[in-house]
Amino acid sequence: MALRTIREYGDDVLAKKCKDVKEITPRIQELVADMLETMYEANGVGLAAPQVGILKRVVVIDCSPEGDQPIVMINPEILETSGEQTGYEGCLSLPGKSGIVTRPNYVKAKAVDLEGKEYIIEGEELLARAICHELDHLDGHMYVEKVEGDLVDNEELMAEAEEDHEKE
DSSP: OOOOOOTTTTGGGGGGGOOOOOOHHHHHHHHHHHHHHHHHHHTTSSGGGGGGTTOEEEEEEEEOOOOOOOOEEEEEEEEEEEOOEEEEETTTTTTTTEEEEEEEEEEEEEEOOTTTTTTEEEEEEHHHHHHHHHHHHHTOOOOOTOOOOOOOEEHHHHHHHHHHHHHH
C-alpha cells in the first residue's frame, strides 16, 4: 500500500468522466488499498479514483466514527434517491474549504465489490451525502458546482461552532 497524491481543484483530471472497470485485476486491488490508505491519512470520509489521477469508476467511503468500516464501490450507480438534506460539505481536492450543498437524504445504489460481486447499498444522511459526492467525481463534477452561497474556510466554521457551543 502507498499514499497517493490527491489532485486538487483546477486539475484537469477532476473534470473528466471515468471509464468502467472491466475486470478486478491486482492493479485495481492495489488502487483500492492505496485509496483507502490515502483517504484515512487525509482524514476524509470518501475518495474517488480521479482524485488520485486514475480515470476509473472506483470509490472508497468510510463514514463510521472509528474509521473502520470501509465501503468499496466499483462501477457504482445510483438507483434511487429521496428526501433532502442541506449542510456543509467539503472535499479532499479542495482542502480547508466547505460550502452548503443540498443532497438527497436517502440513496440506494448498486456497485461491485473487490470480489467482483454486485451488491446494493442504502444510506441516509452522511452516507447518502458521501455516495452522491463521490459518484459526482466519477462524472467529472465537484461539489463547488452545487454550492449555495460562498465557500468558507473550515477554520472559520470551527470557530463559529465553538462560539455556539460556549453559548449553550
